[in-house]
Amino acid sequence: MATETRVRAASERPAPALSPAARQARRRRTIRPWLLLTPALLAVAGLLMWPLARVVWMSLQDYGLRQIVSGETNYNGLANYREILGQSYLWTTVLPNTVLFAFACVSLTVILGTLVALLLQRLGNTSRMICASVIMMAWAMPAVTGTYVWIWLFDPLNGAVVHTLGGLGIVDPNDTNWFTDRLSFYAIATLNVVHHSFPFVAVTVFAGLLTIPRELHEAGIVDGANAWQRFWTITVPSIKPVFMVVIILSTIWDFKVFVQLYLMPGGSGVNRDVLNLGVWSYVESFAQRQYGMGSAIAVLLTLLLLGITVVYIRTLFRESEEL
Amino acid sequence: MRPTLAHRSGTALAVTALLAFTILPVYWMVTSALDPQAGARGGSFLPSGFTLDHFRFVFDEGGFGRFLANSALVGLGTILLAGLLSLLAAVAVARFTFRFRTAVLVMVLIVQMVPLEALVIPLFVQMRHLEMLNSLLGLTVVYLAFSLPFAIWMLRGFVAAVPKEVEEAAYLDGCSWPRMFRSVLLPLVAPGLVATSIFSFIVAWNEFIFAFTFLQDESKYTAAVGLHRFFGQHTNDWGPVMAGSTLITLPVLVFFVLVQRRLSSGLAAGAVKG
Numbered sequence: 001m002a003t004e005t006r007v008r009a010a011s012e013r014p015a016p017a018l019s020p021a022a023r024q025a026r027r028r029r030t031i032r033p034w035l036l037l038t039p040a041l042l043a044v045a046g047l048l049m050w051p052l053a054r055v056v057w058m059s060l061q062d063y064g065l066r067q068i069v070s071g072e073t074n075y076n077g078l079a080n081y082r083e084i085l086g087q088s089y090l091w092t093t094v095l096p097n098t099v100l101f102a103f104a105c106v107s108l109t110v111i112l113g114t115l116v117a118l119l120l121q122r123l124g125n126t127s128r129m130i131c132a133s134v135i136m137m138a139w140a141m142p143a144v145t146g147t148y149v150w151i152w153l154f155d156p157l158n159g160a161v162v163h164t165l166g167g168l169g170i171v172d173p174n175d176t177n178w179f180t181d182r183l184s185f186y187a188i189a190t191l192n193v194v195h196h197s198f199p200f201v202a203v204t205v206f207a208g209l210l211t212i213p214r215e216l217h218e219a220g221i222v223d224g225a226n227a228w229q230r231f232w233t234i235t236v237p238s239i240k241p242v243f244m245v246v247i248i249l250s251t252i253w254d255f256k257v258f259v260q261l262y263l264m265p266g267g268s269g270v271n272r273d274v275l276n277l278g279v280w281s282y283v284e285s286f287a288q289r290q291y292g293m294g295s296a297i298a299v300l301l302t303l304l305l306l307g308i309t310v311v312y313i314r315t316l317f318r319e320s321e322e323l
Numbered sequence: 324m325r326p327t328l329a330h331r332s333g334t335a336l337a338v339t340a341l342l343a344f345t346i347l348p349v350y351w352m353v354t355s356a357l358d359p360q361a362g363a364r365g366g367s368f369l370p371s372g373f374t375l376d377h378f379r380f381v382f383d384e385g386g387f388g389r390f391l392a393n394s395a396l397v398g399l400g401t402i403l404l405a406g407l408l409s410l411l412a413a414v415a416v417a418r419f420t421f422r423f424r425t426a427v428l429v430m431v432l433i434v435q436m437v438p439l440e441a442l443v444i445p446l447f448v449q450m451r452h453l454e455m456l457n458s459l460l461g462l463t464v465v466y467l468a469f470s471l472p473f474a475i476w477m478l479r480g481f482v483a484a485v486p487k488e489v490e491e492a493a494y495l496d497g498c499s500w501p502r503m504f505r506s507v508l509l510p511l512v513a514p515g516l517v518a519t520s521i522f523s524f525i526v527a528w529n530e531f532i533f534a535f536t537f538l539q540d541e542s543k544y545t546a547a548v549g550l551h552r553f554f555g556q557h558t559n560d561w562g563p564v565m566a567g568s569t570l571i572t573l574p575v576l577v578f579f580v581l582v583q584r585r586l587s588s589g590l591a592a593g594a595v596k597g
Contacts, residue, residue, distance in 0.1 A: 033419035044472070051442045119338065127338065134346060138348075148550070
């Protein structure tokens with residue numbers, strides 16, 4: 001912040017005090033960062049911002065197959081939104097699916113990731129490297145293949161989980177299909193998502209832990225604080241920005257989980273009990289060819305995420321004066 | 324403080340549980356791919372035998388060679404574009420103080436929130452008009468945009484970690500700015516650039532929704548789409564499906580393990596450094 005104020009103060013100095021060469025150098029300094037940013041900003045504007053504006057525009061139309069072929073517009077105002085918000089389906093099925101699932105995934109991911117980070121910190125170099133490499137595998141596994149493996153593990157006919165639990169007499173294999181029931185469907189999806197995303201939290205928090213000076217913990221021990229107290233009074237405040245970032249990113253990612261749900265049996269629209277906002281939007285657009293309707297659902301999801309992001313970013317800024 | 328025995332066995336137990344949970348899906352995938360009786364293996368944790376037939380099948384009948392090549396092509400294109408653009412942007416935000424710098428950083432954070440489901444509809448319509456729906460180039464351009472924000476966020480940590488004094492010394496020696504960029508900054512952030520590139524590659528390699536929505540001809544399928552179509556035809560034929568999954572997963576695993584340390588330090592640096 002301090003340097004920025006200084007730069008601004010300098011630019012307010014009366015112009016004649018500067019030689020032409022100095023003024024040219026200053027102009028170059030001002031333009032240079034924007035030159036460097038231009039290609040990235042153009043890509044973001046053209047491929048993220050402009051489509052986002054278009055999806056809002058499409059959400060106000062009755063945009064079906066006819067419109068996509070002819071390119072004509074067919075405005076119907078807020079009719080799509082009225083239809084979505086007027087359905088009990090949104091309030092009793094899709095929204096709870098989206099929010100509760102994201103909440104479960106974020107909490108479990110952050111808790112598990114933090115525990116693993118603390119574990120990594122306690123390990124010797126060799127075992128730490130082995131553990132870190134192995135948890136990277138979970139992160140690197142593509143969502144598509146990871147999802148198929150979890151489906152295979154929970155397969156109702158020959159899956160390992162049904163067989164193992166059946167052998168122990170806990171479930172009846174002839175009578176078990178976890179994919180049809182909403183709760184067990186989401187339990188499997190949660191397992192899949194947490195497995196895939198905790199490594200990101202673990203490695204990020206671990207790298208953050210390394211920045212905390214040892215003396216702080218030693219002082220805590222001298223003061224008689226136990227491990228739990230030391231975690232909450234020393235570790236958490238010291239790396240709060242790191243926690244903030246992993247929570248923001250996990251929340252955003254888990255609200256828009258798509259592949260892990262869409263590829264599961266019944267997840268692509270066959271079983272309407274298990275859709276979340278993202279999958280519903282996709283199914284409405286590309287299976288029903290109701291692009292306007294799908295766009296309206298997508299806009300709702302985007303607004304939800306925007307709200308969350310703004311709240312988090314404001315907190316983040318209050319925590320650390322500068323980003 | 325010497326760890327007590329209880330302490331140590333607790334740690335060992337935690338490590339074992341962690342490794343078991345983490346490896347399970349990978350183990351299950353690979354062993355099913357190699358097991359001649361994969362579809363009927365039930366709860367048996369040890370494979371019943373060893374065969375490469377499933378792999379042969381997915382190459383001969385499933386067209387996986389083509390799918391993997393398409394994915395590699397799209398991934399490499401994404402690396403080249405995203406690497407260049409994100410490096411320039413990262414230097415701008417890490418090295419310069421300028422008006423709206425914070426706004427740019429906030430934008431980088433915010434655009435990561437945009438759901439792909441919201442972009443897939445307008446981009447589908449747009450690409451349809453441009454007649455680029457069935458094109459790997461169109462897909463590459465889209466992936467560039469997705470990997471950019473995270474790549475900028477990560478790289479700015481690497482750039483900020485290069486001491487400013489190094490650059491200043493180069494200036495004092497009469498180095499021009501572009502030359503300093505090329506011969507001082509670039510070599511120092513090269514490891515970060517490698518890590519970021521691999522990250523962008525993985526984004527492209529793993530992406531499903533856009534590839535699934537855009538690509539129509541089987542000859543254009545990326546690996547993830549190919550596997551999905553293949554699964555549709557061979558549901559419950561778990562041996563070949565897991566062989567295909569293994570083929571898609573292994574290259575990513577190798578890459579990731581190679582760069583994991585740099586990736587994690589880069590993430591943390593991006594989070595705490597200006």
